[in-house]
Amino acid sequence: MIMQIINSIGQALFMAFSMFWEILWPLILGFTLSGIIQAVVSHQSIARALGGDSPKHLGLATLFGIASSSCSYAAVALARSIFQKGASFTAAMVFQLSSTNLVIELGIILIVLMGWQFMVAEYLGGLLMVILLALIFRLTLTRRMVERARAQAEKGMMGKMEGHAAMDMSVSGSSFWNKLFSGKGLTAVSNYFVMDWASVWVDIALGLLISGALAAWVPDSFWQAFFLSNNPTLAKIEGPLMGPLVAMVSFVCSVGNVPLAAVLWRGGISFGGVVSFIFADLIILPILDxxxxxxxxxxxxxxxxxxxxxxxxxxxxxxxxxxALGIIPQNRNVVAITEGVHWNYTTVLNIIFLVLAALMVIRFLRTGGLSMLKMMNTPAEQMDHHDHEHHSMDGAD
Known part of the structure; x- marks a missing residue:
């Protein structure tokens, strides 16, 4: 009995590690690219550009969201911050929606773990969600509701990752390349890289562990019955309704829910259902609170x-x-769940990108990064932006 339990736990951990090994290099690449973009776009610029809810403002909110951190908690905190600084409520909500569903690293992980169709579906569906949300807000959002939300926001009640969201380490310069390859630019990229990792590693680890446990312990027959797989028509109707509800109670957000999405896909959830599940990281119970x-x-x-x-x-x-286009994947065998570590292109890329990550961490530590980690959950109003930026960039030239 004890050996069976140990073997079962070992199998779950093996599956969790297998998925982690597959998504490691995409995570490093995605956070690096995200850090580069954040290093050249300031939060103040974002707030100034999002003062309305016109198509132009919402288009900019979408672009700024794509360029932001994929951490759901940080995205929600930053959305409140720019709302307080003058952004419209609609633009703030579009910003946080884009910053969790249209970010670079999410697409890369979806391609590697589940296939290009899921990446295209995520980005296309994310843009559709922006349009739908803007239309619903235009029809139903009243001035009184916005005033109530703004009055509550001004109270400054503590959420999560507020210090991280308030850290604006962007650099100034004459051009993108000058900003990026300056000493301050490289330091800013390393800072964003490490801070973004620090903000989402719990969600990634939780998502992998839950996914490994479900893949190892829950038989596919359970999921097939739960998602009505034997009735394709009902499965297509149920999937998009059930996907967000499953996500709500999973407590996993950001890119951490992609491994769990892979398990659900293998179990029989419809294509639209698994996509809506991935979308739902902004309505999990802790974020609703x-x-x-x-x-x-x-x-x-x-x-x-x-x-x-x-x-x-x-x-x-x-x-x-x-x-209608005939491009829904028919193969539900997610090999990454059980493949393990082999000497292949994944291992080679992991080694290369681990070296890159090590260089980022070294620069982060050499430029006073440890003190920044202590401020990740500091209330935004207590952050001294000028002193923080000066401290983080000192000695980087």
Whole structure:
């Protein structure tokens, strides 16, 4: 009996590690690219550009979100920050939606772990969600609701990762390349790289462990019955409605829910269902509690309902569009779950990118990075931006 338990735990850990090994280099690459973009785009520029809810403002909110951190908690905290600084409520919500569903690292991981179709579905569905959310807000969001949300936001109630969201380490310069390859630019990239890792590693680890346990302990027959796999029509109807609900209670957000999505896909959830599941990292229970603190109970309920609708509708549209094009994957065997470590291109790329990550960490430590880690959950209003930036960039030239 004891040996069976040990073997079962070992199998779950092996599957979790197998998925981690597959997504390691995409994570490093994605966070590096994200760090580069964040290093050249300041938070103040974002807030100034998002003062309305016109197509132009929402387009900029989408672009700034893509260039931001993929950490859901940091995205929600930064959305409140730019809302307080003058961004419209719609633009702030579009920003946080884009910063978790349209970021670079998410697409790379989806390609590696699940296939290009899921990456295309994620990005296309994410853009569709932005449009749907903007339309719903235009039809239902009242001035009184916005005023209530702003009054609550001004109270400055503590959420999570607020210090990380408030850290603006972007650099100035005459051109993109001058900013990037200056000493301050390289330090800013390394700072964002390490801080983003520090903000999401718990979610990634939790997602991998939960995914490994579900893959090892829960038989596919359970998922097939749960997702009505034996009835394709009902499965397509249920999937986009059930996907966000499963995500809500998983407590896993950001890129950490992709391994769990792979397990659900292998188990039989519909294509639209797995896509809507990935979208739902912004309505997990801990983040709903943060909305309550940031914007009030009523606004939290409004955000939950409107986002759930957009996630489900986007899932349906993606399902039927991809079905019409005949590009929904038919193979549900996610090899990365059970493949383990082999000497192949994945191992070679992991070694290369681990060297890059080591160089980033070394620069981060040499430029006073450890003190920054202690401020990741500091309330935003207590952050001294000027002193922090000076400290983080000192000695980088």
């Amino acid at each position: 943060i909305y309550r603190k940031y914007y009030s109970w009523k606004t939290m309920g409004y955000i939950l309902v409107t986002m759930y609708i957009t996630m489900a509708v986007a899932g349906y549209v993606i399902e039927f569009l991809f079905a």
